[in-house]
Amino acid sequence: MIARLIGDARHVAIGAASPIPASGALLLKSQQPSLRVSLHQRRRANPFTEGSRELFDLAGQGRIDVFFLGGAQIDGEANINLVRAGEKRFPGSFGSAFMYPVIPRTILFREEHSRRALVPRVEFVSARGEPFALLTGKALFSWQKGARRFRLESVHPGHAVDEIQADTGFGFDSPARVPTTPSPTAVQLALLRGRVAKEIAADYPEFAARVWDA
């Protein structure tokens, strides 16, 4: 699904702590070699030569088409919070406050789909922008620019619309019949488990070992 969302972009960049978006982007690259994938945190053969500011300079110039952002909290207005909630302190906003409004196609990604993560209103707006989509571990939403509301596009296999309603803290639109998110093909799965897992393991050894046993 991540590969589908990136679509026909020329350049996708992946920020800090994003092994799943990185895997999806590398999967797409293996099938679409003209795609440029820049992993910001790559330990070896990092794509940048102007230090850690280059990602932002590229984005500011419009040279990056797609970027992924997460959030400790994400709300129905598509605001994200990476700073604090209640008594809890999170790591901080990273580059999100800049990237979200600047990147043409921002994809919000949060594996946890719960009322704790998807809230009516974030307690701190780290960044505000117009996303392309919100992808969670249970469902895919598109963003309706005019109405400023999410729309449920598909539910992942093994999950149901009732469950999505129950586990989402904000209101969203939903079509009469919600399709099931297509599973990866056998070829895609083989690539994910093989070449992509190996590539990811260099930067996310813990993730690769846990998920792919790589």
Added chain:
Amino acid sequence: MEVVRALIRRRARGLKLLGVPVLGFSADLLIGAGCVAEVETSAVSLGEAGLAPRFTEAAQKGEIKIRDATCPAIHTALQAAEKGVPFMPLRGVLGSDLLSGRADWKVLQNPFAEGADPILYVPAIAPDIALFHARWADEAGNVWIGRRKEVATIAHAAKRTLATFEELRAGDMLEDELLAPGVVAAVYVEAAAPARRGAWPLGVADAYDIDDEHLARYAKAARTREGFQRYLDEFVCTRKKNSLPA
């Protein structure tokens, strides 16, 4: 890292840390050891090892002051200092609650635009001290940082620059066309000292990797104040050559 461990042994107090653009293991150690009064950063994280536990607790208890920023704002503020100008503009950020915590950031009209065009201005940051670890220094006092150009920017922007390095090279790296583009020239460097495996448990590109296992062990130990203290006793306070794992 060697300087960080030395600061903890010396019981440094009241430090203000600037993350360029984020803070990590060094900051978490210094915060846990009580050395830090304030951080300005875009985030504090141990990367794949997860949350920085001592930062998180200190933040939740209000023990340190936090000036939340976003990565390109810090880069831009240092670039302003490097150029000797008082501020620089930056796109994005408008609409973020970061602005309400930053009285020093201003949103003003772009003076060159014909229509309304609000844009963020950040003041220059000139740190008192730039501190980093590098692969090489040479006999001429130059330090090689390779592609980590944000390190050069900190050195250019700071009032004083101190570095540790892995190996001393004979001669002058500025005479080598392949090495020169990655050099912070001696004009910026006040002092440099050798520290073999000085970045451990972090890594130095092409020399040694991040010690992920050690960082995961730290992240677990430092969840409690007692666990953190035991970590300090074992790896920081004793002077055993713990930075040379077998």
